[in-house]
Amino acid sequence: MIFGLPIGFAAPWVLAALVVLPVLWLILRAIPPAPVRRMFPGVVLLLGLKDDDTVTDRTPWWLLLLRMLALAAVIVGLAGPVLNPDEPSDGNGPLLIVMDASWASAADWEARRTMVEALLDEAAREGRSASLQRLTAPQEVRFQPADAWLSRLAGVTPMPWEPEAAAVAAWAEELAGQDFDTVWLSDGLARDGRDDVLKALQEAGSVRVVETGRGVIGLQTPAFEDGKVLLTARRSESALERGVSVQAVGTDPGGSERILATLPMDFEAGEDVAENALVLPAELRARVTRFEVQGLRSAGAISLTDDSLRRREVALIAGREDREGLQLLSPLHFLRQALVPTADILEGALGDVLPANPDVVVLADVAVLSAGEEAALLEWLDQGGLLLRFAGPRLAASEISRTDEDPLLPVRLRAGGRSVGGAMSWGEPKSLAPFSEDSPFFGLSVPEEVTVTAQVMAQPDPTLAERVIASLSDGTPLVTRKEIGQGQVVLVHVTANAEWSGLPLSGLFVQMLDRLAVVSSNSADMAEQMAGTSWQPLKVLDGFGRLEDGQTLPGVPGEALLEGALNADVRPGLYREGDRLMALNVVQNDAELVAMRWPADVPVEGLRGAVSRDLSGYLLAAALILLAADVLASLAVSGRLWGARVAGALMALVLVAPVHEARAQGADAHARDVALAHVLTGNRTIDDTALAGMRGLSETLFFRTSVEPGEPASVDLERDELAFYPILYWPITQEQPTPSREAYGKLNDYLRSGGMIVFDTRDADVARFGASSPNGRKLQSLAAGLDIPPLDPLPADHVLTRTFYLLQDFPGRYDSHDVWVEAAPPDAELIEGMPFRNLNDGVTPVIIGGNDWAAAWAVDARGNTLLPVGRGRAGERQRELAYRFGVNIVMHVLTGNYKSDQVHVPALLDRLGQ
């Protein structure tokens, strides 16, 4: 500290040089500014004159001051001033910097790194050796010059797991007998073995602990209950109220990642757990890939989702498919309606559906299953499937589960079932009883209007009571359930349609289905499931909570995954085994975040706010600026600062900036201007002619139309982006290479997105259209890979004949009428009174001809035509028509069917009565 300012000096003795400043003042004052030489004829009159004042003309005081300041800045700058200098540390032995480097310290990692940098800087200045250790990845402690660690600091990142007690303890044991000071950057969480490490460090020397004191926030794996996503966040410092918001991140239908929902979570004062439930439509819920605490960069603030939020696959199988058209009577209609919003529905034969491993199979009034089907169903049930059966006339009429319980039915059935409240029976239709507490439907309200008129009856068995999960008001079972292996069979004793009861018409039906489908998700005993499996990491989290590809990491045994102890082998992330996905999150559901309480004798500091900063650079820069100002001032004082020099200096300053901008042009010039392009064929002459033709056409367009094309381009189909060019001129040569598959892909994209290719076989003088010439055959082979619509000879009322000029001939260097464009739709017909048919709605993607247009258009750099066309004046006329055709083509590409629409104008005016 100097004068109360937080400034220190690296080399304070340099400041002694400030003493010379007053001396220098006197010297500089004594030395007058250099004389100016002036031509002056009047010097004759001056000869012999003596200066009145023997004292020289002094340097102005402010100029002296400027120079003094510059010099002082140099001296002070060389003395190495440091803002907020680190307190001189007590020790001078080696310095050990211990970082927890867990996910909990990732949120303020930048501050930690700055702090470590400052510590290392300080150690470097003091010549201490240092060592940097991460407890999440403990290594042997090696003390090296602090500078060496500084260079490695950028690569030191937090790990997505916490220090492992055993590894840290082993590491601490090796410290015995060494002598060093320690700075421990703690993440603020208590965990086992910390005291031992602290003890070991204290034995070696002094220990300082650095903590943020802000606490740690973590997000648990979300739970899915009652159609809601339950989110739980934990924190370590529970003193104050604090709110965070949790974002559900997932893919939108386009596949890009976006925030699907935001949920506020508030920690009450004194509470270290905050819970909130997120209600999401099933569609959205299925897309959620992770939840994250907004604005917190830490692996603990991310919670990945797995299968538990996934949409379920439900297979619907009905027994009767003989009647068509009676949709409302279809046993599956109401099921389909109820399930479509929340589940993926599979329909088909049972044998086809089962291999898809649906979560739920619904059998609506299916009585008899083949032995093979039954075995397959049983096996599937054994692995955790849910079989939902509905009764119906067939089931009631069948003999199954009459004497012995069918393995695929939860109860034995009485023959025939019963009918209540009907015309031929006594009693009122029965309503539902409230659901009991151990029923999965518990909590659903029972609407009055749901009545049951017919049902199949369960035979009283010892197991019946525990299998009933819903019953009628008279106590007869309505829904029964039996567990088979890890799966279960649920029988609804009425039909899935409205024949026997009003249940399928009510909202309760949907809720019950929802409950049942939810129960079917991964809720079975995990330990058994996970045993012996090997899970492949798909994505893993790094310490900051960024997802990285995990495909290259080795598989993880299921047991380790279930145990949830994170380390370098078991990283948090998303794992896959078969079809199953499992998310392993940093904050386990049972883990509490407890703040570390350090012993009283350990000094605990916060992260240092004010970082020491070397000021010498600024001072030296200031000295340079002052010296530059001195140059100007000296010039001004001696009268040599002319306007031109000032302007020159200013210009030099101003011009420095735009120099950078002047580059980076040209590359995207074609993206900004309209530019014509031709395809490179590999034949130099033809390419040159084509380019010259494009140039000639560009100039013609420039002079005659409002299209002002840029410099034309030569396009290599393999390398260049085509999207910039509205039109591609493609001269055909026999020897040009066939484009690659990728190039064809690009060309097809180009054609589909509105581009036009003008194919020119350049042989109309000798051949007609088609495969009659070598170039024609080459064109056919080239165009085979292109997405080209049916073609027609250019009709006389095609919009190309009137986009700019009215044309009926389309000559190039040759004058053939064989020009082909996209065929008119078959229903195009000539309307009475209209001059043109209303043809294609878009731009024809190709124009094919052989008139060698580019040769007719070609001009050299001075605008002279390159190749002769025809003879004499008739030839010039032909060239003019060729230009006009080119203009029409470009206009057609740029304006589409605009000129087609114009044909409607007279009719419209007529109707408006004008």
Place this chain on the structure above:
Amino acid sequence: MISFAQLRGSAEEQAARLPPLLAQAEHLAGTVLLGEHGRRRAGMGDDFWQYRPVQPGDSTRMIDWRRSAKTGSQFVRQREWQVAQSVMLWVDQAASMGFSSDKALPSKGDRARLLTLALAILLIRGGERVGLTGTLLPPRRGEGQILRLTEMMLRDEGGDYGSPEARAMLPHARALFVSDFMGDFDSFEAALTKAADRGVLGVCLQVLDPAEESFPFKGRAIFESMGQTLSHETKKADDLKARYLERLAERKERLRGLCRLTGWHYGTHHTGESAQSALLWLHRALERRT
């Protein structure tokens, strides 16, 4: 030995300078001629002046027989002043005349040449004989003389400061000295007295740059003459200003006194002022005793 190419080059250069100066001078002279329009001057001596009775000593050839026959006594026909005035010009071509304090101002020498040539044009158009002092270009009449004068004026003289050439002065001729009169005063004095001794009357025009009148300099400076033969260093130029102006005024006063003594006219012209007023003044001053 100068090579042909060099000769040609410098000739071209000179020729290029000549027309502008001449054109400028003609232009300037034109403005004055317009103002003096209608003034007829004595010509080549063809005009009749008077008849006088024959005096002893007149040769019989001089008797105008027609006049004599009319009256009976004998008369001699006198023509108007047969001898035209000779005007001798001296323009200081020394290095000091090349000074101009500002790019926008012409140098003193340029202005001096311009004025002199314009005056020469006026005089020659008026029928006078104009030439340079010294023996280089004796006074002659005719338009051709203008070209010769122009050519001579474009020759630079060596030396820092010029001194007038007073040799071969025609008696009773007129003379014009244009200079900054910064040079050796004694030489001016000698030249002027010598000229006055021969009955030559004339005009001294002192051409000065505005900077020479105001001395706008400050700070430490080394003043050098145009030829760099003289130099004077000062540490505080602004201190010198008063004394410089004093000396300048003293020199002007001496010059004026000298002119008064010899019957010459003295004028001062600054390059910052218009050339036309100076030319008018010059013209009148020369005419005054004509």
